[in-house]
Amino acid sequence: MSKDALRAEARAFLRALPPAERAAAEARIARRVWEVPEIAGARTLLVYASLPEEVGTDGIAAEARRRGITLVYPRCLPEGRMTLHAVDAPDALRPGRFGIREPDADASPLREPGEIDAALIPGLAWDRAGHRLGRGAGYYDRLLAHPEWRGFRCGLFFAAQETPSIPHEAWDVRLDAIVTEQEIARTTPVRDSEDLAGLLQKTWSSDRPHNERMIWSAAIIATALHRAGMRATLVGGGAIEFHAPGVYTTTDLDFVIEGRPRAEIDPVMRSLGMQRQGRHWVMGDLYVEVPGNVMEEPVDTETIGPFELRVIRKEYVVADRIVGFRHWKSWAHGAQAITLIRTLGRELDDKVLRAALRKEGAEHAYGLLRRLAASDEEVTPQRLDALWHKHYR
Amino acid sequence: MINIDDYDLSELRARWARRRAGVEQVKARTDVRGMTRPARDPDEAAFLKATGQEGPFVEVDLPGWREWIAYRNTPPGERTGPPRNAAYFAARDRARGLL
Numbered sequence: 104m105s106k107d108a109l110r111a112e113a114r115a116f117l118r119a120l121p122p123a124e125r126a127a128a129e130a131r132i133a134r135r136v137w138e139v140p141e142i143a144g145a146r147t148l149l150v151y152a153s154l155p156e157e158v159g160t161d162g163i164a165a166e167a168r169r170r171g172i173t174l175v176y177p178r179c180l181p182e183g184r185m186t187l188h189a190v191d192a193p194d195a196l197r198p199g200r201f202g203i204r205e206p207d208a209d210a211s212p213l214r215e216p217g218e219i220d221a222a223l224i225p226g227l228a229w230d231r232a233g234h235r236l237g238r239g240a241g242y243y244d245r246l247l248a249h250p251e252w253r254g255f256r257c258g259l260f261f262a263a264q265e266t267p268s269i270p271h272e273a274w275d276v277r278l279d280a281i282v283t284e285q286e287i288a289r290t291t292p293v294r295d296s297e298d299l300a301g302l303l304q305k306t307w308s309s310d311r312p313h314n315e316r317m318i319w320s321a322a323i324i325a326t327a328l329h330r331a332g333m334r335a336t337l338v339g340g341g342a343i344e345f346h347a348p349g350v351y352t353t354t355d356l357d358f359v360i361e362g363r364p365r366a367e368i369d370p371v372m373r374s375l376g377m378q379r380q381g382r383h384w385v386m387g388d389l390y391v392e393v394p395g396n397v398m399e400e401p402v403d404t405e406t407i408g409p410f411e412l413r414v415i416r417k418e419y420v421v422a423d424r425i426v427g428f429r430h431w432k433s434w435a436h437g438a439q440a441i442t443l444i445r446t447l448g449r450e451l452d453d454k455v456l457r458a459a460l461r462k463e464g465a466e467h468a469y470g471l472l473r474r475l476a477a478s479d480e481e482v483t484p485q486r487l488d489a490l491w492h493k494h495y496r
Numbered sequence: 497m498i499n500i501d502d503y504d505l506s507e508l509r510a511r512w513a514r515r516r517a518g519v520e521q522v523k524a525r526t527d528v529r530g531m532t533r534p535a536r537d538p539d540e541a542a543f544l545k546a547t548g549q550e551g552p553f554v555e556v557d558l559p560g561w562r563e564w565i566a567y568r569n570t571p572p573g574e575r576t577g578p579p580r581n582a583a584y585f586a587a588r589d590r591a592r593g594l595l
Contacts, residue, residue: 346515395565409498484529
């Protein structure tokens with residue numbers, strides 16, 4: 104069947120779909136879409152503003168906002184091109200070209216195709232090989248073929264829009280999955296944790312430098328959590344090893360994990376070959392701990408090979424060490440703070456660091472440790488003890 | 497299977513090398529005796545020692561510290577009691593004679 108004939112058939116089906124049946128199917132799709140790990144784990148999700156005959160996305164968008172996912176909507180330009188814009192509020196969309204609700208180009212920040220983690224894509228028909236039939240203008244074909252595109256491509260369709268085979272060209276980009284009211288039809292395999300478990304084991308037992316083993320292991324664990332819909336941020340000593348290796352050698356990885364209930368962490372850790380021991384998950388001498396489920400401090404997202412790793416910003420790592428010295432009289436924290444201040448130097452954003460310390464009543468201690476860091480004096484427990492008692496006894 | 501040897505970390509390594517040089521300067525004038533503990537696992541400890549990577553291990557398990565970290569990383573709506581900061585947790589445990 105030709106593409107035109109398929110389009111005509113699909114349009115006839117969509118027009119004839121009874122409203123109640125459509126609403127029930129859309130509700131099931133809106134629930135099922137969160138079962139796709141790549142969608143649930145996305146930080147930036149491209150969503151289309153649905154036309155009346157397409158699978159509705161307003162409910163999905165509302166849930167995405169609730170989960171803290173950044174939503175991006177397309178805006179159609181002439182010649183089949185689209186720009187992508189981050190949109191905060193549902194009422195920020197206005198009817199644009201073809202009557203499709205679009206973001207205001209002036210009010211909504213532009214996003215690049217390479218920033219999209221996953222996309223929900225509409226269409227008139229789909230097949231099991233992942234081909235989709237669009238409206239014929241080629242907007243999505245161009246976007247998905249963009250050289251910087253690396254996001255997960257998920258079509259939203261009604262089950263009855265499936266067709267045995269959609270005519271396609273060799274260069275057409277296929278969808279990775281299609282979600283309907285009946286199923287999630289994947290065309291690329293689920294990247295389960297099995298390969299990550301082997302990789303973690305191999306990485307941790309390798310003879311690479313200690314901090315590289317730590318950072319790769321952190322990235323692998325964060326990726327496994329990400330695939331299960333969780334967002335992990337490396338904090339604590341592991342973050343120090345990332346920002347300034349050598350200040351502190353640890354085999355503990357602390358993650359703040361957001362997005363899913365704590366009970367869902369254990370199966371992921373076990374799938375990686377880690378065993379629960381008290382508050383830790385353990386593999387050999389690698390200990391993982393989860394001190395919380397909300398990350399208010401800013402983070403850096405770093406690329407570690409094929410993975411991404413979120414790490415708390417260095418100013419907050421330094422602030423914690425200063426707080427440990429100031430309030431807990433921990434000379435080890437003081438020595439680490441001095442080393443970090445001296446090492447990171449001008450790379451530290453002084454305003455950010457001071458604001459974090461002010462909140463914890465430790466800004467003054469920063470001045471003391473900074474002066475010691477700038478000097479050539481020896482840093483000993485006795486020196487730190489004397490410094491603390493001079494100012495805070 | 498992904499092979500981590502296939503990936504180029506040269507940019508990160510350059511950043512780490514630059515910072516590590518700064519770390520070594522300060523460590524040369526730092527006495528960390530009394531601030532360290534060995535790796536938990538003997539094999540890991542032996543490996544680090546043999547490869548010159550045995551660094552200062554520090555047990556950050558001070559009374560109140562973990563509680564402060566957990567408080568900070570709990571959604572504001574789920575926190576109980578008045579707003580608390582590091583000074584509060586440290587002072588409370590000092591008053592209890594734990595610090």
